[in-house]
Amino acid sequence: MSHRYVGGCEHVRTWSDHDPIDNHTCHCSVCKRVTGQPTTHVVFFKHGDLHGVNEHNMNRQPFNSENPDGPLELCTCKTCGAPIMLDDKQHRIRVIVPNLMGYPPAGMPATYHAFYDPKTGVPKPADGRPVHEGLRPDFVWPQAS
Template sequence: MSSPYKGGCEHVHVTAKAEPIDNHECHCNVCKSVTGQHTTHVAFFNYGDLAVDHPEKMKRQPFNADNPGGPLELCTCTECGAPLMLDDKQKRIRVAVPNVMGYDDAAFPGASYHAFWDETKGYDKPSDGRPVYEGLRPDFSWPASAA
């Protein structure tokens, strides 16, 4: 059975081997800055569940410009510049942003909650029936490092 979660570009293919361990609508300022979107649909996968066929063709840069030593790196294609995934230097998770990383966004389950919303955002609290949290959902546990 092939994965419904295939992204990347024509040079680097990213494929999921399992379902996401977290799937949320992100309101954080870093996602806003990187994607230019008001909110961003984000899917976390266990580190080993998101595979890349040509890691040698990935350029890595800090995901958070204000915290360049942070754990997440934005990986882009060295040939075309397409965003491919977020990679965790601690090897706990890999992250897909379906609508900007070459995935069929409709193949992903809808985000189950809103993350990183607070009153300083300058807009009304989401009221679509999904839970809204100031961080990740309270029951989320970071996976152990795959290293």
């Protein structure tokens, strides 16, 4: 069966037939530290909309090493070590980073810049997409599934 969005690695596949609830380019220090990228394309799905095949083959560790009790866990493949997704322990969202988690980025482009902080000295993005100090103002966290 084919699905609208498919990613993961050869050992743990993830998929969704539902559109993401948020797509942004993240400028936060945690994403920079975890990915090693200056900005990170981040895609949120409702927790119940992103499914995994062989989820038992995932290791889970805190996403933010400076806040190990935070809600997000980085899930990586036990076999190959590939990053698979971020899983919310509160069951609100599941998050993918397309270029690191096996998804084609063009299929779900970022629509704005999130967590931009001018105090970092990085020039404000000028690609025409809105720039926010946090998530977009109209973003509403989904209920836990």
